[in-house]
Amino acid sequence: MLLETREAPQVIARQLTENEPLVAALVQALRGRRPAYAVTVARGSSDHACTVIKYALETQLGLPVASLGPSVLTLYGTRLNLAGALVLAVSQSGASPDVVENVRVAREQGALTVALVNVEDSDLARAAEFSLPLRCGEEGAVAATKSFLASLTALLPVIAGLHGDAALTTALAQLPARLTAALELEGAAAELAERYRFAENLIVLARGLNYGVAHEAALKLKETSGVHAEAYSAAEFSHGPKRLLVEGLPLLGFTSADAAWPAVQAAYADLVGSRADLRTIGPATDSTLQTPQTGHLLTDPVACAMTFYLFAAHLALHRGLDPDQPPLLSKVTRTR
Template sequence: MTTPDPLMLQEAREAPQVVTRQMRENAAACRDLAAALRERRPPYAVTVARGSSDHACTVLKYALETHLSLPVASLGPSVHTLYGARLDLRGAVVIAVSQSGASPDVVENVRMAREGGATTVALVNVEGSDLAREAEFVLPLRCGEERAVAATKSYLASLTAALPVIADLTGDGGLTRALEALPDALERTLTLEEQARDLAERYRFADNLLLLARGLHFGVGQEAALKLKETCGIHAEAYSAAEFSHGPKRLLAEGVPLLGFTSADAAGEVTARAYADLLGSGADLRTLGPAPGGTLTTPQTGHALTDPVPSALAFYLFAGHLALHRGLDPDAPPLLSKVTRTR
């Protein structure tokens, strides 16, 4: 009897359908949010999230700052829930991201922000959740049930949910076209699964792995480090390719391998130079992303804001197969459960 693939891989492969459904069913909600932001003109944005959702917020931060010139800060949920501070968020747009919408600290911060005069937005998969009820605007992730402990399709959907709003506010037809074509790019990414599996094979005995990235891909690097800990038991950390030489580069002397995310946007050339310098120093470096000539080259999507999505999907295929190479079940990581309720 053939053993079915882990849920992690099965759910990651649903990404093209999830994005298609999200773009179709969220159109009105995205228009309403764009209209409100155009009228209210928030001076800055704040994100509230934990884990994979917080890594999606890192990508969103770069998207909002580079395309709307809107400064973005990450709010520490415990500042309110443990320390009792009620932050002055009047006029801000507060964006909470959560697959379950059930974490009390995220919910409480959104309630506090809305009561204080902020525009509150929830990117959430469970539409009947406490978080969805507390926020003024809701952009559903449209993933359907996600059963694997390691989030995949919900993270990918978190990367795309707010992009139609950015396209509306900027009048960026190129982004709209890239979003329309994104499901096809994700289907093409799925054809790279064998390459991802082969790349994963070389890390089956690794104890440590460093992830490098810049700009819009940095949040993907953060997510990759989390998934390697979560599913493979590998001690992994993410660094900006710009910051790596400021101290962490010392670890190369210990033989720690690197996986670098490439990009085809404004960060592409400088990132490529950094990787070339590392290779010249003898680093054990492989790459993943849309820049041509990398170890695992993902499809370019036609826009900087959508390029990270195939990169993240390809990494999930890599991580799922790496867990299997190591004799592990990525759906049953020790000590972890699907929903973590923090206060």
């Protein structure tokens, strides 16, 4: 897990270079067909990446995005009307039958289908009209790291092209270097993880573009350390779940440097005022573990997620566990 997290800067640099002609073709297709809305199809870490992608498409392109329940088709036998939609499927393996079948049927209906997939000759890559490879190479640890991070970046050049966002294009070019700088935080991440060594429960908070990162963080804590972690919107946490503070549950919050931060900062201040045990990760200057700003609100979550992976791997090691081989789990899960 640590080795593969450290590979992320090289993976993303390779992806940005090698995907250029594929990005250009997809941008041209989207300009010509102009989908009115988008849906995502994914499970696990890939679904959390889709949550980040949702916020990116909605905030930058004004394109509404919904998460598709794969079982509506594969278990209930209902074919949703996706004609004219943009259908995005994300998968490291490209092997899960339910995701593949949803993309195949959506394409038959006339949707513009796009697969973000690491295994380039997979069933999913063949089923979709367009495929953007993640370019991760083999990923050995059960817990996805570099493939999740590459899923966050694969569509960003497309958004930059459609939006005419020169700042995003520049931020993407600089992102491998910024992520390399973030790897220098590994010692600090390991030190922060030490204080959670005996935690049995943990609440993860975020909002906006980092909301999907928070859900990914909660999943990784379950997978690699056996911590019962749950993710909440920093706004929604006060609508009932805040009661858990009385039980002494620790909080881990993600910070940002975008339009969501003032509201999140106020929510965190309120929690600290309620004597919550809160530590934070992100680019805000008052973060417990401050990540490098990457030059754009869409690329900052990549640095947040990568830094968290360093934290999560070291937490497992502090607890005497092997983060690469969690019990009961396998690398590829085929859901029907």
